[in-house]
Amino acid sequence: MIEIERRKSERWIAKPGVLLEYRLIRRIPLIKGRYRLFGTVMDLSAGGLAVEYADRKIRPMEKLEYALSAPNMGLRLEGLEMQAVSDFVVTDESSCGGGVCRRRGFRFGQMSREQHEILRKILQSCSDGPLKA
Numbered sequence: 001m002i003e004i005e006r007r008k009s010e011r012w013i014a015k016p017g018v019l020l021e022y023r024l025i026r027r028i029p030l031i032k033g034r035y036r037l038f039g040t041v042m043d044l045s046a047g048g049l050a051v052e053y054a055d056r057k058i059r060p061m062e063k064l065e066y067a068l069s070a071p072n073m074g075l076r077l078e079g080l081e082m083q084a085v086s087d088f089v090v091t092d093e094s095s096c097g098g099g100v101c102r103r104r105g106f107r108f109g110q111m112s113r114e115q116h117e118i119l120r121k122i123l124q125s126c127s128d129g130p131l132k133a
Contacts, residue, residue, distance in 0.1 A: 009045035012127035017072045018044070020051045020106075025063040035067050035078075039104075044068075044123065048082070048107040052090060055100040066106075068119070070126045077118040081109030 021035035039053025049068070066080040086105035111119065 009047035010130055011043045011045045011050075012123060012130055014041040014044050014049075015070075015126050015128055017070060018122075018126045019069045019071070020049065020053075021067040021069055022064045023067075025065050038066070041068070042103065044127065046108075046119065046123065048085070048105060050086075050103055050105045052101060052103050055089075055102050068122060070122060073125050075118065075122050075125060077115060077122060079115070080111070082106040083109060 018041040020038040020041055022038045023033040023035045026033060039051040042050045042052050044050075065078075066082050067076060067078040068080060069076045083106065084104055085107050086103075088103055090101040090103050108119075
């Protein structure tokens with residue numbers, strides 16, 4: 001079976017240490033929850049990212065906000081809206097510590113000009129080159 005590439009932006013391999021975090025969006029907007037680790041970013045682009053994560057039970061109806069973090073480089077992009085576009089169990093080598101490991105692809109939602117600028121810095125600083133098909 002031939003896979004058709006649907007991405008509009010070139011994907012880049014993420015350097016080790018690039019993380020995706022999440023937090024629940026609360027009904028009371030003034031009370032912000034704390035970000036929690038979602039998983040390790042495997043590749044990223046201007047349009048989205050792929051993350052490997054240990055299977056966790058997040059109810060589908062929970063509204064989440066995400067943060068892309070590269071602590072070793074002092075970069076952090078908070079307040080991301082993203083839509084999952086793929087999700088599957090990883091059967092080969094994984095970094096999930098022995099549990100069920102999944103890989104999820106996300107597409108970025110609307111971003112402010114400031115968020116786009118931080119994302120550009122992350123793409124320049126936190127990638128090891130284009131992902132080979």
